[in-house]
Amino acid sequence: MKEYKPYLHSCKGDRPEVPLVPSEITQAKKATYVRDKFIDSQMELVSKTRIEAWINRLTSSFPTRHSKSRFINQVAEWLKIEFENIGHTNIYFHDYTKSNYQLKNVICNKQGKTDKVIIICAHYDSRMKEREDAESSAPGADDNASGVAVVLETAQILLQVDLHYSIQFVLFSGEEQDYWGAEEYAQYVKDNTMDVHRVINLDMVGYPPLGQQNITIERDIGNTVTPCNRVSSNDNDSETFAHSMEEVASVYTNLTAIKGPIYGSDYCPFENRGYVVTGLYDEGQDNNPHYHSSDDLPSDLDMGYITSVTKLIVATILKEARTGTS
Numbered sequence: 001m002k003e004y005k006p007y008l009h010s011c012k013g014d015r016p017e018v019p020l021v022p023s024e025i026t027q028a029k030k031a032t033y034v035r036d037k038f039i040d041s042q043m044e045l046v047s048k049t050r051i052e053a054w055i056n057r058l059t060s061s062f063p064t065r066h067s068k069s070r071f072i073n074q075v076a077e078w079l080k081i082e083f084e085n086i087g088h089t090n091i092y093f094h095d096y097t098k099s100n101y102q103l104k105n106v107i108c109n110k111q112g113k114t115d116k117v118i119i120i121c122a123h124y125d126s127r128m129k130e131r132e133d134a135e136s137s138a139p140g141a142d143d144n145a146s147g148v149a150v151v152l153e154t155a156q157i158l159l160q161v162d163l164h165y166s167i168q169f170v171l172f173s174g175e176e177q178d179y180w181g182a183e184e185y186a187q188y189v190k191d192n193t194m195d196v197h198r199v200i201n202l203d204m205v206g207y208p209p210l211g212q213q214n215i216t217i218e219r220d221i222g223n224t225v226t227p228c229n230r231v232s233s234n235d236n237d238s239e240t241f242a243h244s245m246e247e248v249a250s251v252y253t254n255l256t257a258i259k260g261p262i263y264g265s266d267y268c269p270f271e272n273r274g275y276v277v278t279g280l281y282d283e284g285q286d287n288n289p290h291y292h293s294s295d296d297l298p299s300d301l302d303m304g305y306i307t308s309v310t311k312l313i314v315a316t317i318l319k320e321a322r323t324g325t326s
């Protein structure tokens with residue numbers, strides 16, 4: 001058995017010494033892509049108003065979403081109800097205990113033609129600069145109400161769409177305690193031999209680099225990143241999938257895709273168990289001055305940008321899961 005050591009950083013911690021790679025898709029190449037009419041029709045349904053409402057409510061309804069606060073399981077209950085209100089029916093808690101804290105991941109299943117599953121995930125907990133501060137106001141708008149809202153809106157758009165793959169929408173607690181929830185859930189997935197096709201993680205997708213609409217697509221690039229890169233057999237599929245997302249970004253959104261490494265978020269426990277992972281990230285740790293503070297508020301987010309990120313996820317899923325054959 002491989003031994004999984006605890007990770008030193010979360011959200012996002014030290015950036016590895018790996019350069020960001022600008023998109024390789026030229027205007028000439030972009031002009032050769034054919035838009036899918038059905039995907040176009042679904043893009044029009046993605047709602048900035050709904051996304052903004054989810055972020056506003058998530059950040060204002062609970063003083064903090066710290067995983068050691070008394071509010072954390074109230075947030076889980078609230079999220080479960082949101083999935084129910086969307087119209088999903090297969091929603092449950094994945095309960096776990098860490099350091100005597102009884103916590104929940106929120107799982108919403110959408111059955112496809114096969115049991116092969118794409119996991120779309122984000123963490124719903126928040127934190128302050130002082131990681132153990134479970135009392136101070138920690139609205140966590142960028143980190144990570146933004147990612148949660150993208151997951152909820154994607155669940156909304158895909159509700160009625162028939163897909164080849166099953167989709168699991170997963171919201172984790174304990175990310176800021178070094179991926180408590182994701183660690184427990186990745187092991188649960190492995191123990192139950194779930195057939196996971198891809199894991200897509202959303203952690204900080206609301207605060208774009210100033211004046212730009214750049215999104216970093218994080219992929220698994222081998223052993224260059226030690227905290228989150230233990231398996232090598234999953235690297236190529238991650239790179240290929242990231243490239244597919246890059247194409248989708250150029251065809252269906254106004255985002256400019258940059259490719260970067262996976263590190264410091266909930267995909268790490270999945271990567272460590274061999275699953276194919278990617279993530280989306282706004283580079284907010286370096287750009288957002290409100291990161292891990294009481295000032296990480298919805299008023300500082302770019303709701304249009306988050307809407308574009310949601311379109312990127314929805315179009316990626318539609319492209320991948322409507323035509324899947326394996």
Ligand SMILES: [Zn+2]
Pocket residue numbers: 011123143144175203204
């Ligand atoms: Zn985060």
